[in-house]
Amino acid sequence: MKIKKIETETDEIPEQMIINSITAAVSEQRLPAGTKLVETTLSELFNCNRANVRRALSTLATMHVVQLRPNRGAFISTPSPKEASDVFEARRTIERIVACNVIKNACAQDIVDMRATIAAEAKARAQGDKPAELRLSRKFHMDLAAIADNQVLEKFLSELTLRTTLIIGLYNTLGSSNCAEDEHSRIVQAIEARDEEQLIRLIDQHLKHLESSLDFERSIEPLPTLAEQLNA
Known part of the structure; x- marks a missing residue:
């Protein structure tokens, strides 16, 4: 699948672009719990290097929006x-x-x-x-x-x-x-x-x-791709 780059303001630093885009997608449920945030995909989407991506993901982890799992990568948090x-x-x-x-x-x-x-x-x-x-x-x-x-x-x-x-x-x-x-x-x-x-x-x-209104026994549906969710 060809990844469509996300258009952003030119004076916005890459880390903040990523943080803003991910938090906006989470706030609209376009990026649901459990979505894997692939560094290479984010790097392509935002036209930045992976160091920028890692710093953004680290910030999002401090906000409890992202979970960083050793040897597995970054995921949108799945609250228990x-x-x-x-x-x-x-x-x-x-x-x-x-x-x-x-x-x-x-x-x-x-x-x-x-x-x-x-x-x-x-x-x-x-x-x-x-x-x-x-x-x-x-x-x-x-x-x-x-x-x-x-x-x-x-x-x-x-x-x-x-x-x-x-x-x-x-x-x-x-x-x-x-x-x-x-x-x-x-x-x-x-x-x-x-x-x-x-x-x-x-x-x-x-x-x-x-x-x-929450149902903690609810089954989780399959997720669309990261690019599809951020470009929605």
């Missing part, structure tokens, strides 16, 4: 059921703190922007555009973290939401974000009402709903 439970527990803890800061910081434009994201997510769902739906669902939660204005929490949540996407893709039979439109809408209503207690309760319920 225990890891999935730990990720959701961590998200509930962090998003409770985020919620408190959002109540203090959110302005009228933030409310407008969040409702626009919810509408775009609903449109993507109605059109069957799963990558867009997943991307917008993650964006909703990352926008909350941005409003909270704590860069450390935002960095942690960025990693955890990526890992959540992997978990949902691996263990949810629908393969969708499973974020119900009305759940996100009620979260925004609580923010607009400055009801901190209600907001924390809604976020907890929302994340528990996501976790309860």
Whole structure:
């Protein structure tokens, strides 16, 4: 199969191009858990040397997006059921703190922007555009973290939401974000009402709903090639 090179910005360093492309593909479930990341394929796709690829994969491993297996290579992480439970527990803890800061910081434009994201997510769902739906669902939660204005929490949540996407893709039979439109809408209503207690309760319920939808007995389907997934 002929590999189509990925077009990127010329001023972007190779490692960052690889990291950005892989994290974007993971966030849209185009690059599912267990995919082998072949150095030579990535080198061809991004027109860079294998040292660039190795540095990018090492960074992705620190983000728990990639697993480096001795004598086998690099793979998109395959979270275990225990890891999935730990990720959701961590998200509930962090998003409770985020919620408190959002109540203090959110302005009228933030409310407008969040409702626009919810509408775009609903449109993507109605059109069957799963990558867009997943991307917008993650964006909703990352926008909350941005409003909270704590860069450390935002960095942690960025990693955890990526890992959540992997978990949902691996263990949810629908393969969708499973974020119900009305759940996100009620979260925004609580923010607009400055009801901190209600907001924390809604976020907890929302994340528990996501976790309860997982099927840890689900069989894994065969994967397409790396080039096909990154070029999707």
